[in-house]
Amino acid sequence: MAVLRVSANSNPSATAGAIANGIRHQGLARIDVIGPRAVNQAVKAIAIARSYVAAGGIDLYCTPSFASIFVQDQGEEKTAIRFEIRSRHGMCGSAEGSDAVGMANT
Amino acid sequence: MAVLRVSANSNPSATAGAIANGIRHQGLARIDVIGPRAVNQAVKAIAIARSYVAAGGIDLYCTPSFASIFVQDQGEEKTAIRFEIRSRHGMCGSAEGSDAVGMANT
Numbered sequence: 001m002a003v004l005r006v007s008a009n010s011n012p013s014a015t016a017g018a019i020a021n022g023i024r025h026q027g028l029a030r031i032d033v034i035g036p037r038a039v040n041q042a043v044k045a046i047a048i049a050r051s052y053v054a055a056g057g058i059d060l061y062c063t064p065s066f067a068s069i070f071v072q073d074q075g076e077e078k079t080a081i082r083f084e085i086r087s088r089h090g091m092c093g094s095a096e097g098s099d100a101v102g103m104a105n106t
Numbered sequence: 107m108a109v110l111r112v113s114a115n116s117n118p119s120a121t122a123g124a125i126a127n128g129i130r131h132q133g134l135a136r137i138d139v140i141g142p143r144a145v146n147q148a149v150k151a152i153a154i155a156r157s158y159v160a161a162g163g164i165d166l167y168c169t170p171s172f173a174s175i176f177v178q179d180q181g182e183e184k185t186a187i188r189f190e191i192r193s194r195h196g197m198c199g200s201a202e203g204s205d206a207v208g209m210a211n212t
Contacts, residue, residue, distance in 0.1 A: 035146075036142050036143050036145070036146035037142050039142070039145060039146045039149050040141075040142035040145045040146060040187075043145050043149065043170050043187055044187070046170050047170045047171050047172055047187065050169065050170075050171065059169075060169070061167040061168065061169050062167065062168060062169070062170070063156065063165075063166070063167050063168070064149050064152050064153045064156075064168070065153050065156065066153055081149055081150070081153065
């Protein structure tokens with residue numbers, strides 16, 4: 001699985017590319033982030049990644065949760081937000097359940 | 107649909123309760139947020155809401171996207187992050203399958 005680390009200074013578009021890549025090749029990606037600004041960058045990256053993969057008929061979703069991760073630099077455990085990002089394809093028995101997606105309803 | 111506004115000072119647990127309520131009664135909830143700290147509070151609220159509804163066998167997921175919203179106080183349009191939050195239950199149903207959409211990838 002693609003496990004990405006996103007910081008407050010990460011470029012959302014670049015992260016989005018990595019997410020899209022993880023989704024296309026492995027069907028999922030994970031992002032661990034610490035701190036409000038890093039969470040914000042991760043969310044923007046996921047929103048952008050959704051548009052990247054939408055052209056291929058893929059609809060991304062994410063499930064945020066809390067996780068303890070060990071931060072090497074600081075030598076301690078910290079509470080991170082973990083985003084598991086998946087494609088709605090494959091969630092249902094038939095592959096089509098998720099194909100009814102991709103409309104912009106704005 | 108429950109549309110929630112979350113600010114940098116919102117209490118994630120209280121917001122989580124509102125999300126869980128929206129999911130239980132309407133099957134979905136929406137959060138519009140502006141700014142990194144508000145995004146962070148919203149994500150924490152979604153993570154907490156997942157644990158609230160998990161006891162009932164519901165698994166929440168969210169789809170973040172960009173949205174333009176009009177901010178009354180400031181009299182102008184701003185770019186917000188919009189979280190559409192849904193239960194994975196019903197995603198495969200015929201009626202729900204197509205309803206479980208909401209991505210604005212423009």
